[in-house]
Amino acid sequence: MMAEKNIVNTIHDTLWEEMKADDRVLILGEDVGARGGVFRVTAGFMDEFGEQRVIDTPLAESSIVGVAIGMALHGLLPVAEIQFADFIHPAFDQLVSEAARLRYRSNGDFGVPMVVRAPWGGGVHGALYHSQSIEGFYGHVPGLKVVIPSTPHDAKGLLRAAIRDPDPVLFLEHKKTYRLIKGEVPDDAYEVPIGPADVKREGQDLTCVAYGLMLHYCLEAAAKLQEEDGVSVEVVDVRTIAPLDRQTILESVRKTGKAMVVYEDNRTYGAGAEIVATIAEEAMFDLDGPLVRVGGPDIPAMPFSGPLEHFYMPDAEEIHRAMKELAAF
Amino acid sequence: MSQRVKEAADRHSPLGLTEDDLRRMYRTMVTARLCDEAQFRLNRQGRAPFVVPVSGHEGCQVATAWPLTRGKDIFVPYYRDMAVCLVAGMTPKDVFLGVFGKADDPSSGGRQMPAHWGSRRLGIISGSSPIATQVPHASGIAYAMKYRGEDAVVASWFGDGATSEGDWHEALNFAGIHKLPVVFVCENNLYAISVPLSKQAGISELALRAEGYGFSGQTVDGNDAFACYEAMKAAVDRARDGGGPTLIECMTYRFHPHTSDDDDRTYRTREEVEEAKRKDALVIFGGYLKDVGLIDDDGIESLRAELKAEVDAAVDEAWNAADPDPESALRHVFAEES
Numbered sequence: 062m063m064a065e066k067n068i069v070n071t072i073h074d075t076l077w078e079e080m081k082a083d084d085r086v087l088i089l090g091e092d093v094g095a096r097g098g099v100f101r102v103t104a105g106f107m108d109e110f111g112e113q114r115v116i117d118t119p120l121a122e123s124s125i126v127g128v129a130i131g132m133a134l135h136g137l138l139p140v141a142e143i144q145f146a147d148f149i150h151p152a153f154d155q156l157v158s159e160a161a162r163l164r165y166r167s168n169g170d171f172g173v174p175m176v177v178r179a180p181w182g183g184g185v186h187g188a189l190y191h192s193q194s195i196e197g198f199y200g201h202v203p204g205l206k207v208v209i210p211s212t213p214h215d216a217k218g219l220l221r222a223a224i225r226d227p228d229p230v231l232f233l234e235h236k237k238t239y240r241l242i243k244g245e246v247p248d249d250a251y252e253v254p255i256g257p258a259d260v261k262r263e264g265q266d267l268t269c270v271a272y273g274l275m276l277h278y279c280l281e282a283a284a285k286l287q288e289e290d291g292v293s294v295e296v297v298d299v300r301t302i303a304p305l306d307r308q309t310i311l312e313s314v315r316k317t318g319k320a321m322v323v324y325e326d327n328r329t330y331g332a333g334a335e336i337v338a339t340i341a342e343e344a345m346f347d348l349d350g351p352l353v354r355v356g357g358p359d360i361p362a363m364p365f366s367g368p369l370e371h372f373y374m375p376d377a378e379e380i381h382r383a384m385k386e387l388a389a390f
Numbered sequence: 391m392s393q394r395v396k397e398a399a400d401r402h403s404p405l406g407l408t409e410d411d412l413r414r415m416y417r418t419m420v421t422a423r424l425c426d427e428a429q430f431r432l433n434r435q436g437r438a439p440f441v442v443p444v445s446g447h448e449g450c451q452v453a454t455a456w457p458l459t460r461g462k463d464i465f466v467p468y469y470r471d472m473a474v475c476l477v478a479g480m481t482p483k484d485v486f487l488g489v490f491g492k493a494d495d496p497s498s499g500g501r502q503m504p505a506h507w508g509s510r511r512l513g514i515i516s517g518s519s520p521i522a523t524q525v526p527h528a529s530g531i532a533y534a535m536k537y538r539g540e541d542a543v544v545a546s547w548f549g550d551g552a553t554s555e556g557d558w559h560e561a562l563n564f565a566g567i568h569k570l571p572v573v574f575v576c577e578n579n580l581y582a583i584s585v586p587l588s589k590q591a592g593i594s595e596l597a598l599r600a601e602g603y604g605f606s607g608q609t610v611d612g613n614d615a616f617a618c619y620e621a622m623k624a625a626v627d628r629a630r631d632g633g634g635p636t637l638i639e640c641m642t643y644r645f646h647p648h649t650s651d652d653d654d655r656t657y658r659t660r661e662e663v664e665e666a667k668r669k670d671a672l673v674i675f676g677g678y679l680k681d682v683g684l685i686d687d688d689g690i691e692s693l694r695a696e697l698k699a700e701v702d703a704a705v706d707e708a709w710n711a712a713d714p715d716p717e718s719a720l721r722h723v724f725a726e727e728s
Contacts, residue, residue, distance in 0.1 A: 087537070113537060119560070121564075131529060132537075133530075135535065136534055154557075155557070159518060165501065166501055166506070166516055167497070167498055167722075169722035169725075227725035
């Protein structure tokens with residue numbers, strides 16, 4: 062059985078099923094209870110599962126994560142919600158110094174089976190503090206898994222995998238894709254493993270690596286390039302930022318000989334830099350063209366005003382232009 | 391000095407402490423002191439690159455750890471809590487396996503600096519160096535205990551400096567909201583490395599902060615093990631009975647610098663340190679044991695000799711234990727396939 066759903070409904074339904082199936086799973090965060098989350102991901106949860114399992118926390122992100130770590134250390138499977146990824150920074154210490162290091166520093170004695178969900182990304186007039194990309198900060202930290210589903214199918218499978226994972230998973234949901242992206246979601250209980258990237262469109266001439274909203278812009282640009290110019294673009298969905306699936310990316314690049322990476326974070330030191338560096342290190346002699354990065358400009362944040370925001374965000378048109386240029390190289 | 395009264399007031403029986411408790415508490419305090427002396431000796435010999443002293447805190451640590459039930463309750467200590475961890479079940483050999491960074495160091499297999507305690511088997515949660523980050527973990531563990539309907543309690547220890555951290559306030563706030571089975575124990579030695587309490591807080595009694603989070607706080611003389619035990623026992627019982635959290639502030643003093651890398655002469659007078667040593671909890675507790683006839687001066691000397699031999703043997707065993715395999719540094723980033 063299948064149903065067409067958008068991403069926000071998929072995450073709602075998957076969490077609901079997980080809560081039904083295992084009473085070790087509980088939710089904590091700001092406004093997750095009576096309000097059902099500002100994006101309505103946990104709408105109806107408090108009535109169904111009660112205040113003990115759907116915890117409206119004080120407005121204090123460090124302790125949302127810190128308390129979740131404690132719960133995970135004592136037999137629960139907490140799913141913490143940070144209302145916007147932009148507000149996760151007070152919890153950086155808990156994520157980086159604690160969650161990511163507990164297993165390592167205890168020589169494998171302790172583990173933190175915790176999921177931290179956070180809506181991220183721009184294009185919604187969120188301005189400086191409701192648009193940020195944070196995957197670069199946390200992808201840099203061994204011990205943390207950073208996952209970004211971009212389709213409803215992957216959102217369900219990856220969330221199930223994240224809740225079952227014995228280690229901390231930062232689960233990033235691009236908020237512009239929440240209601241924009243719809244797709245078929247199987248009813249059965251499947252997992253999408255954390256780790257493997259996924260080829261979302263097969264092609265021969267050029268590899269385009271992306272995740273989040275940008276993945277969809279890349280697919281749009283690739284379709285247009287095929288239609289107009291007969292250029293065949295392979296689009297690789299990273300899906301797991303860390304640990305990065307180098308193999309799938311490299312296999313694609315070795316096949317096509319050309320590679321570009323698209324991400325909406327500001328370019329410098331972002332996830333795209335790591336992907337490009339990996340290709341340069343491992344597949345230099347398979348390349349028939351320069352490595353290309355399309356990303357946000359190196360300004361502190363995404364501005365509010367429409368024209369300014371548009372200037373910041375890469376879009377299908379800009380990506381199409383870059384693809385066409387690289388294909389012609 | 392006046393003659394001690396032979397029929398000393400019995401302070402332990404009303405608290406439910408047996409003579410066996412008193413003997414074992416004293417042994418643990420002396421063991422911690424001797425481990426401290428040994429680790430500083432090793433540091434000066436160049437065999438221990440970095441050590442964290444406990445001396446001065448043994449009385450309040452042993453007394454506040456004592457009411458917890460091993461195997462059921464959870465210990466969330468900070469790096470100065472050697473004596474807490476000895477109560478929880480660590481041994482002098484465990485201490486020195488950590489000091490030397492050996493493969494069998496139970497806390498971390500030689501990965502962390504010494505005194506970053508942890509042991510799943512003993513219910514000691516692994517700690518880090520950033521201050522107060524463990525306190526929200528204690529609140530989360532307490533929430534899980536309550537959620538699972540366990541008859542268990544968690545205690546978290548920290549210094550006075552920790553009470554300035556946001557994590558500390560957030561943890562107490564969460565515990566207060568949910569009336570969690572947790573006891574917060576502040577070992578207030580008046581200095582956060584060099585910064586005195588007057589520059590750390592606008593109040594003089596840190597226990598007052600509990601009220602802001604909806605539960606009670608109590609300041610006790612950290613050199614009086616019975617006062618510490620009494621406050622802690624009541625707090626643990628209250629937590630177990632569903633009465634929620636308590637903050638206990640033990641006024642204590644650290645006799646050594648913050649760590650082997652610190653020089654406390656830059657911020658404390660020698661007179662102040664010597665004055666504090668005259669109120670040593672270990673001496674006061676030993677004095678009580680003498681007063682109630684459980685030990686005499688000879689007994690104290692022979693106990694010290696016996697425990698020193700144990701500590702020295704532990705040092706030798708730990709020193710001769712295997713180092714970690716260098717390549718093992720790559721392990722345990724994530725769970726390994728079993």
